[in-house]
Amino acid sequence: xxxxxxxxxxxxxxxxxxxxxxxxxxxxxxxxxxxxxxxxxxxxxxxxxxxxxxxxxxxxxxxxxxxxxxxxxxxxxxxxxxxxxxxxxxxxxxxxxxxxxxxxxxxxxxxxxxxxxxxxxxxxxxxxxxxxxxxxxxxxxxxxxxxxxxxxxxxxxxxxxxxxxxxxxxxxxxxxxxxxxxxxxxxxxxxxxxxxxxxxxxxxxxxxxxxxxxxxxxxxxxxxxxxxxxxxxxxxxxxxxxxxxxxxxxxxxxxxxxxxxxxxxxxxxxxxxxxxxxxxxxxxxxxxxxxxxxxxxxxxxxxxxxxxxxxxxxxxxxxxxxxxxxxxxxxxxxxxxxxxxxxxxxxxxxxxxxxxxxxxxxxxxxxxxxxxxxxxxxxxxxxxxxxxxxxxxxxxxxxxxxxxxxxxxxxxxxxxxxxxxxxxxxxxxxxxxxxxxxxx
Amino acid sequence: xxxxxxxxxxxxxxxxxxxxxxxxxxxxxxxxxxxxxxxxxxxxxxxxxxxxxxxxxxxxxxxxxxxxxxxxxxxxxxxxxxxxxxxxxxxxxxxxxxxxxxxxxxxxxxxxxxxxxxxxxxxxxxxxxxxxxxxxxxxxxxxxxxxxxxxxxxxxxxxxxxxxxxxxxxxxxxxxxxxxxxxxxxxxxxxxxxxxxxxxxxxxxxxxxxxxxxxxxxxxxxxxxxxxxxxxxxxxxxxxxxxxxxxxxxxxxxxxxxxxxxxxxxxxxxxxxxxxxxxxxxxxxxxxxxxxxxxxxxxxxxxxxxxxxxxxxxxxxxxxxxxxxxxxxxxxxxxxxxxxxxxxxxxxxxxxxxxxxxxxxxxxxxxxxxxxxxxxxxxxxxxxxxxxxxxxxxxxxxxxxxxxxxxxxxxxxxxxxxxxxxxxxxxxxxxxxxxxxxxxxxxxxxxxxxxxxxxxxxxxxxxxxxxxxxxxxxxxxxxxxxxx
Numbered sequence: 019x020x021x022x023x024x025x026x027x028x029x030x031x032x033x034x035x036x037x038x039x040x041x042x043x044x045x046x047x048x049x050x051x052x053x054x055x056x057x058x059x060x061x062x063x064x065x066x067x068x069x070x071x072x073x074x075x076x077x078x079x080x081x082x083x084x085x086x087x088x089x090x091x092x093x094x095x096x097x098x099x100x101x102x103x104x105x106x107x108x109x110x111x112x113x114x115x116x117x118x119x120x121x122x123x124x125x126x127x128x129x130x131x132x133x134x135x136x137x138x139x140x141x142x143x144x145x146x147x148x149x150x151x152x153x154x155x156x157x158x159x160x161x162x163x164x165x166x167x168x169x170x171x172x173x174x175x176x177x178x179x180x181x182x183x184x185x186x187x188x189x190x191x192x193x194x195x196x197x198x199x200x201x202x203x204x205x206x207x208x209x210x211x212x213x214x215x216x217x218x219x220x221x222x223x224x225x226x227x228x229x230x231x232x233x234x235x236x237x238x239x240x241x242x243x244x245x246x247x248x249x250x251x252x253x254x255x256x257x258x259x260x261x262x263x264x265x266x267x268x269x270x271x272x273x274x275x276x277x278x279x280x281x282x283x284x285x286x287x288x289x290x291x292x293x294x295x296x297x298x299x300x301x302x303x304x305x306x307x308x309x310x311x312x313x314x315x316x317x318x319x320x321x322x323x324x325x326x327x328x329x330x331x332x333x334x335x336x337x338x339x340x341x342x343x344x345x346x347x348x349x350x351x352x353x354x355x356x357x358x359x360x361x362x363x364x365x366x367x368x369x370x371x372x373x374x375x376x377x378x379x380x381x382x383x384x385x386x387x388x389x390x391x392x393x394x395x396x397x398x399x400x401x402x403x404x405x406x407x408x409x410x411x412x413x414x415x416x417x418x419x420x421x422x423x424x425x426x427x428x429x430x431x432x433x434x435x436x437x438x439x440x441x442x443x444x445x446x447x448x449x450x451x452x453x454x455x456x457x458x
Numbered sequence: 459x460x461x462x463x464x465x466x467x468x469x470x471x472x473x474x475x476x477x478x479x480x481x482x483x484x485x486x487x488x489x490x491x492x493x494x495x496x497x498x499x500x501x502x503x504x505x506x507x508x509x510x511x512x513x514x515x516x517x518x519x520x521x522x523x524x525x526x527x528x529x530x531x532x533x534x535x536x537x538x539x540x541x542x543x544x545x546x547x548x549x550x551x552x553x554x555x556x557x558x559x560x561x562x563x564x565x566x567x568x569x570x571x572x573x574x575x576x577x578x579x580x581x582x583x584x585x586x587x588x589x590x591x592x593x594x595x596x597x598x599x600x601x602x603x604x605x606x607x608x609x610x611x612x613x614x615x616x617x618x619x620x621x622x623x624x625x626x627x628x629x630x631x632x633x634x635x636x637x638x639x640x641x642x643x644x645x646x647x648x649x650x651x652x653x654x655x656x657x658x659x660x661x662x663x664x665x666x667x668x669x670x671x672x673x674x675x676x677x678x679x680x681x682x683x684x685x686x687x688x689x690x691x692x693x694x695x696x697x698x699x700x701x702x703x704x705x706x707x708x709x710x711x712x713x714x715x716x717x718x719x720x721x722x723x724x725x726x727x728x729x730x731x732x733x734x735x736x737x738x739x740x741x742x743x744x745x746x747x748x749x750x751x752x753x754x755x756x757x758x759x760x761x762x763x764x765x766x767x768x769x770x771x772x773x774x775x776x777x778x779x780x781x782x783x784x785x786x787x788x789x790x791x792x793x794x795x796x797x798x799x800x801x802x803x804x805x806x807x808x809x810x811x812x813x814x815x816x817x818x819x820x821x822x823x824x825x826x827x828x829x830x831x832x833x834x835x836x837x838x839x840x841x842x843x844x845x846x847x848x849x850x851x852x853x854x855x856x857x858x859x860x861x862x863x864x865x866x867x868x869x870x871x872x873x874x875x876x877x878x879x880x881x882x883x884x885x886x887x888x889x890x891x892x893x894x895x896x897x898x899x900x901x902x903x904x905x906x907x908x909x910x911x912x913x914x915x916x917x918x919x920x921x922x923x924x925x926x927x928x929x930x931x932x933x934x935x936x937x938x939x940x941x942x
Contacts, residue, residue, distance in 0.1 A: 060858060113851070113855055129854060130854040157790065157791065157792035158792065159792065164792075164816065167747055167748050168641075168795055171746065171748050172639040277635060277637075277638065278634070278635060308571070310571050310576075325631045347628060348630070378578075381578035385596075386578075388529070388530055392862045
């Protein structure tokens with residue numbers, strides 16, 4: 019296997035065409051930071067707006083409002099009234115979407131580069147002077163209730179995830195779901211929305227990334243023309259709540275009529291910009307990336323205990339969760355699957371990992387990086403994520419080296435440090451009458 | 459389901475509302491569009507990059523396209539091995555495609571998995587209604603280690619009994635799991651309801667009873683019948699030199715043609731029965747809080763000369779965020795998170811359907827509104843502003859669909875399988891650009907059904923049964939019953 023290591027070293031030196039120095043940044047007088055990557059491979063471009071606001075900025079009574087607000091950003095402003103944002107953008111050949119997480123609200127526009135100025139005009143209008151039409155608020159409330167309902171209807175895992183996350187955090191706002199509680203969705207007011215807008219939608223709380231078939235000079239002049247006149251507000255109050263250390267395993271049980279039980283394990287881990295990120299991320303790949311990953315190979319393929327096992331280790335501003343979940347195979351009870359997962363984690367804690375296993379996941383990370391760099395969309399999204407969560411987009415380019423530095427000992431150390439019983443919340447979702455057959 | 463905690467504005471429905479024609483959309487130059495004032499936009503043109511097509515002595519059609527932007531190579535192979543050839547063993551095609559990766563003459567499953575995983579490369583296989591596709595991607599420097607495995611897998615798979623039995627057991631549990639999600643299974647119900655005994659009604663993943671019976675011999679038999687060189691298209695796209703790659707592929711692929719036993723469409727049931735009035739299939743799911751529904755009928759086949767124009771009209775009806783359906787059901791009424799319409803296109807058949815979901819108590823209101831919007835297409839029609847906007851949208855969103863070598867490899871195998879030539883892509887601009895309002899309205903009347911509508915509803919039957927009788931003859935099923 020030694021020669022494979024050589025492949026890895028060689029590939030670092032033939033990174034894709036985009037280099038760190040190709041990315042240019044400037045900051046407008048109102049504090050809005052703009053990051054630009056000229057890439058003329060297709061006649062299209064995108065604009066990502068990363069707002070530093072998510073469900074972690076909410077409080078009980080207005081849970082889900084970050085996400086509701088994201089929807090309202092499409093419902094009319096001063097120049098472009100209700101519906102006009104989407105109508106104008108699509109007529110200009112563009113499309114858009116937006117997403118809200120615990121940490122961020124991200125708006126994205128994808129468009130032919132010839133429509134760049136229209137996009138600036140549309141975005142500036144809604145940032146500077148969003149309006150709140152009563153009728154639009156009520157209809158959007160229905161849309162969000164449908165979004166929540168359809169998630170719960172189609173994905174039992176969603177229900178389990180909400181409950182496990184809620185049990186893991188009792189103090190920090192990661193406690194409530196991004197979509198919010200049904201009762202809050204039904205009751206938030208126009209005034210709540212206006213307050214939220216003025217608190218968080220100030221240009222100094224936003225980073226804009228534009229990648230594609232654009233010229234830096236024109237992006238600069240359009241930014242000055244459209245974004246710079248937008249008045250800035252005081253920076254929002256920093257979130258100061260720290261989740262106290264968990265001091266014992268928590269268990270969550272949910273009854274739902276499902277053909278096979280679900281199991282979820284959640285461990286508290288540090289925020290993304292903490293040094294252990296790279297080791298934890300590689301550990302995640304060792305557990306669940308590909309047919310030879312530990313959990314898939316042993317639990318799904320060889321022992322047939324589960325029909326699916328997966329993990330989640332998401333970017334976060336504050337200490338968050340490393341999640342492992344599985345769906346039981348026929349006749350397997352969830353406690354048995356839980357024990358089998360724990361055994362796999364214990365093996366890593368006790369025996370560590372093999373050198374070729376480490377090299378495998380490093381190779382996978384490098385390939386992920388290439389795939390990201392294949393599209394202008396992948397580039398823009400990742401530039402923004404690195405800027406937000408790692409503090410600097412340049413970290414995206416050093417990621418292959420940062421992963422390369424991680425040793426097998428680092429991986430064993432983080433497994434030992436975070437995968438402890440006291441730090442764990444376990445969730446089970448199963449039919450209440452489900453027979454728990456013992457596995458021989 | 460990765461990171462479920464992110465909520466999005468409008469992209470939750472991709473997995474079942476995907477639009478198979480989306481990938482055949484093109485960009486154009488210099489168009490004047492009307493919004494509220496006249497604004498001019500110029501779109502740069504997308505051209506199909508140069509490629510070489512060769513029919514090898516063994517009968518395989520090989521496509522080679524150089525793309526040097528990133529040091530990656532994609533290989534995609536396509537076979538006439540989809541569910542329409544399942545015959546009595548529903549799911550056999552999909553199972554066979556899956557089982558290709560269980561081991562081949564020269565490589566065990568473990569060797570295949572380990573080699574691809576170690577290099578960070580990927581290999582995958584699946585079957586659809588009409589075709590099976592096997593793909594791989596890797597770094598350029600790793601191709602020599604992986605290509606021999608890929609070729610062994612598509613030409614000499616061995617289907618070990620033990621692996622087949624393991625997969626069967628998990629497959630059965632997955633089928634049961636799928637029924638938990640109306641969104642995941644509603645298309646299978648719709649296709650079966652619409653096509654009935656015709657092969658286009660075959661559920662791709664099979665059923666509990668059919669999968670149970672599949673044996674290693676069945677899988678090997680299906681492979682022998684359908685993975686035939688004459689009908690195989692392989693596309694290699696990425697960072698290589700065409701001459702070198704051609705030599706490499708020829709040296710690795712079988713030298714002689716496989717024994718041809720398949721007369722492609724001759725042996726399948728092509729008789730599609732005529733629809734006679736509106737019908738409703740009501741699938742009861744006791745724990746539903748919402749009704750998931752499709753309304754539609756027959757669509758068009760790939761060889762339809764109006765395909766691109768149909769797509770333009772469908773963009774207006776239900777193919778984008780500001781489409782009439784989404785505007786009425788979501789934006790104006792707040793009844794749903796999303797509503798759209800789709801044409802699924804096959805070689806000799808096709809489907810059209812409106813799809814959405816709503817809270818149980820709003821079922822009738824949402825269906826009535828969807829029907830009203832469909833009717834508007836026939837009565838009110840399309841005006842110049844709507845048409846211009848749709849044309850611009852389609853053209854503007856086209857280039858990113860072919861941005862990566864992987865996208866291009868998929869395009870080439872699709873062109874091979876459906877017999878499309880370059881003009882299909884290259885005349886796109888002309889077809890979209892020249893489309894008139896009169897033509898758009900003719901297309902709407904001709905291809906978007908007005909009568910004989912087929913409704914499929916998954917939800918709480920007791921609460922909606924009486925109310926949905928007004929749409930047509932109701933046939934009931936329970937979601938727990940085997941099959942569709």
